[in-house]
Amino acid sequence: MNIADGLRINSWRYPERVAAVFEGKEITYEVMNSRANRLAHAMRKQGFKRQEKIGILMYNNTEFLEIYHGLSRIGVISVPINFRLVPSEVEYVINNSDSSGVIVGYELLDRVNVNNLPQVRKDQVYVVGPADKVPQGLRHYEELLEGQPDNEPSDVDTCEEDIFFFGYTSGTTGFPKGAMNTQRGILDIIKNVFVRTAGKPHIDLSQRVLLAIIPICHSNSVWATLITFWCGGTNVIMPSGKFDPEKVLQLIQDYKVTTTSMVPTMITRILELPDDVKNQYNMASLSSLGSSSAPLLTKTKEEALEFFKNARFSEGYGSTETGALTTLRHRDQRRKVRSIGQPNPGIDIKLVDEQGQVVTEPNKQGVLWAKARSAFIGYYKDPEKTKQSIDGEWVTAGDVAFFDEEGYYYLADRKHDMIISGGENIYPAEIEEAIMKMPEVSEVAVIGVPHPQWGEEVKALVVRREGAEITAEDVLEFCKQNLAGYKRPRTVEFRDDFPRTATGKVLKRLLREPYWKGQERQI
Numbered sequence: 001m002n003i004a005d006g007l008r009i010n011s012w013r014y015p016e017r018v019a020a021v022f023e024g025k026e027i028t029y030e031v032m033n034s035r036a037n038r039l040a041h042a043m044r045k046q047g048f049k050r051q052e053k054i055g056i057l058m059y060n061n062t063e064f065l066e067i068y069h070g071l072s073r074i075g076v077i078s079v080p081i082n083f084r085l086v087p088s089e090v091e092y093v094i095n096n097s098d099s100s101g102v103i104v105g106y107e108l109l110d111r112v113n114v115n116n117l118p119q120v121r122k123d124q125v126y127v128v129g130p131a132d133k134v135p136q137g138l139r140h141y142e143e144l145l146e147g148q149p150d151n152e153p154s155d156v157d158t159c160e161e162d163i164f165f166f167g168y169t170s171g172t173t174g175f176p177k178g179a180m181n182t183q184r185g186i187l188d189i190i191k192n193v194f195v196r197t198a199g200k201p202h203i204d205l206s207q208r209v210l211l212a213i214i215p216i217c218h219s220n221s222v223w224a225t226l227i228t229f230w231c232g233g234t235n236v237i238m239p240s241g242k243f244d245p246e247k248v249l250q251l252i253q254d255y256k257v258t259t260t261s262m263v264p265t266m267i268t269r270i271l272e273l274p275d276d277v278k279n280q281y282n283m284a285s286l287s288s289l290g291s292s293s294a295p296l297l298t299k300t301k302e303e304a305l306e307f308f309k310n311a312r313f314s315e316g317y318g319s320t321e322t323g324a325l326t327t328l329r330h331r332d333q334r335r336k337v338r339s340i341g342q343p344n345p346g347i348d349i350k351l352v353d354e355q356g357q358v359v360t361e362p363n364k365q366g367v368l369w370a371k372a373r374s375a376f377i378g379y380y381k382d383p384e385k386t387k388q389s390i391d392g393e394w395v396t397a398g399d400v401a402f403f404d405e406e407g408y409y410y411l412a413d414r415k416h417d418m419i420i421s422g423g424e425n426i427y428p429a430e431i432e433e434a435i436m437k438m439p440e441v442s443e444v445a446v447i448g449v450p451h452p453q454w455g456e457e458v459k460a461l462v463v464r465r466e467g468a469e470i471t472a473e474d475v476l477e478f479c480k481q482n483l484a485g486y487k488r489p490r491t492v493e494f495r496d497d498f499p500r501t502a503t504g505k506v507l508k509r510l511l512r513e514p515y516w517k518g519q520e521r522q523i
Contacts, residue, residue: 003164003183004069006190006230007033008152014206014232020062021255022237027062029232032069038148039070040156045148046124048101050075050157053166055094056217057081057112058105059240063128063141064216065225067103068165072183075158078165079178080217083240084424084484087111089176093168097178097380100124103141106133160184166380167219167320169425176430178380179320181219188346188373189223189323190230195345208233209285211251211260214423215240219320220292224261233258245269249281261290261316263423264300265454271303284310292316293423298337305333315340317411319397321389323374325349326409339408340401347372349409350394351401359402365412368401369394417508419448421456424486428458428508431489434482435460435475440468445498445506446489449515460489461511463497 007019011033019029027035048054054071056078058064064080071078079097081090083105090111094102100119104112106129114122127134128141164186166178197203208231214221216237228235236255238248248270251257270278289304289311296304296315305313312330317340319325326349328341343349351359351366359366375395378386389396400412419426428446435444443463448456460479464470472492479488499510 001160001183001187002072002158003186003226004036004072006226007036007069010229010232017232018234019229020065020235020237022060022062023239025062032062032066034150035145036066036069036073037150037152038145039066040073040153041148042144043071043076043101044074044153046101046144048074048076051077051162052101053077053079053097053099054101054103055079055081055097055099056103057083057090057108058103058128058217059083059107060212060216060237061105061128062237065229065235065237068222068226069229072164073153073158074156075162077163079168080165080222081168082217082484083108083111083215084486085111086482086484087113088482089484091116093176093178094120096176097166097168101126103128105129109133109135158183160187163377165222167222167376169320169427177382177385179376180378180380181320181376185323185374185376186223186226190227192324192344192346192374193227193231205231206233207258209236209255209258210234211236211238211248211255211257213238213243213248213260213262213266220261223324243269245273246277249273249278249283252283252286253281256285258285259288259290260286261292263293264291264296265422267291267296267304268300268453271300271307278307283308286311288312288314290314290316292318293420293425301333301337317341317409321376321397322370322395323372323376325370325372328408332408336404336408339404339410342408343370347374351403362405363402365400365402367396368399368409369396371395417447419446419456419458421448421451421458421486422454426458426487431458431460431479431483431487434479435462437482438470438475438478440465440470440474442466442468443498445508445511447508447512447515449491449512450519457491458487458489459515460492461495461498462492463495 011029015030017029018026019032020027068078079099081093094117101124102120103126106127122137125138126141126144127138131140134140160183162183163180164183165181168176168178208228210228212221212225212235225235236251289308313333315328316324317326325347326341326343328339348371350369353359353366371393401409402412403409417428431446432444442465445461447459449459451457475492499507
């Protein structure tokens with residue numbers, strides 16, 4: 001099977017049904033399937049072969065979805081790139097992934113300098129948007145599709161073991177890593193939805209209307225939108241950029257959205273709207289609401305359950321590396337407040353303590369490992385990090401957890417110091433490496449501290465070089481030039497030294513403690 005089969009099958013079953021909506025423009029299953037096929041033919045004629053890579057840098061739009069399907073049909077690997085990255089970070093992802101082509105939205109052309117992409121020819125950069133926005137020498141995406149056949153490509157040798165996309169995660173050693181996700185892994189996530197809803201007459205998946213709020217370059221939206229295509233439902237695409245909480249409510253009402261997934265920050269922003277604003281919208285159609293990527297505060301959860309009163313509320317845990325692992329279902333929301341739930345069908349989980357032993361007792365902590373068909377197969381060109389994250393059939397993202405007497409899991413800590421701010425994963429090492437390029441800095445430690453809206457915000461603790469004069473504003477300005485906005489520290493403090501282990505390693509746990517004291521959660 002191929003990821004793109006869902007769109008193909010439902011283009012036969014429901015040719016006139018709306019497959020996707022963006023900014024009021026609707027595209028049917030028949031049309032989207034045709035465009036995906038035309039892209040597949042075009043890319044084959046351009047010389048792209050099975051398992052070659054193409055970088056995709058765009059804001060949310062319907063083209064993003066057809067690109068995933070078109071490339072999948074000829075076995076070409078999609079490399080979605082976070083639009084929040086600065087040019088040097090974008091170039092790193094394209095070069096590290098060995099992408100030989102780039103599809104870019106015209107609004108983001110300033111992030112792509114072909115001169116810094118040795119594997120990409122100028123005529124292999126395809127621009128999505130108005131024709132008059134395409135710079136000389138680059139190719140217009142629509143021109144690429146013109147005149148191509150819209151039938152299914154024939155004689156294409158693809159299989160479920162093929163890699164579908166690289167999910168780039170921030171690096172614990174300063175550089176992002178490309179997590180290789182297979183067709184089989186994503187198909188298993190899709191299958192899981194059908195398994196979980198089988199025999200439930202009140203759920204008609206063919207009537208699914210998803211509001212895709214999270215950027216389509218993220219794994220969460222990749223999974224969710226593909227599930228919708230396999231159901232024969234409709235994907236309503238939220239514009240990227242500045243989050244508009246009232247726009248969410250308007251889209252839910254206007255398109256009778258049945259399901260959506262948000263990060264806690266988004267839910268908080270909606271609930272903070274004045275009552276006379278948010279109560280004017282009809283939320284009756286929303287029957288399912290998911291929260292993921294970061295813990296949800298109890299107060300926020302209670303308010304969400306009250307406002308979205310027709311929705312079955314769930315919280316999920318997973319990662320680009322592992323896929324979707326656990327779910328805390330609606331019935332357990334008030335009973336197991338801080339839990340991440342229980343394993344999804346077909347998922348095995350174990351906790352491994354510091355001595356390498358499997359945890360068998362409730363409330364004992366250990367690193368969470370999962371055995372799942374949805375898991376990634378390793379980091380591209382990084383065997384050392386792959387070895388740390390994969391052990392035979394078992395994979396880990398490094399989170400520390402425990403389970404209670406009923407087998408419900410809870411996150412306790414992040415082994416690799418990861419920060420989650422507004423649903424974005426941020427690794428301190430990447431920020432520390434950038435700040436250490438400042439000649440006035442002797443040492444730096446980056447930690448996450450509580451933030452009422454974003455969950456966590458980034459704080460940099462800096463030790464100056466002897467005799468150096470440097471201010472917090474200097475550090476923040478330097479970061480502005482070298483890091484994506486969501487990765488930049490919001491505050492900087494100067495220290496004389498850091499607490500350390502006997503071997504000299506900085507004890508970030510002790511650095512974090514004063515800021516998290518008295519908080520409901522510790523991550």
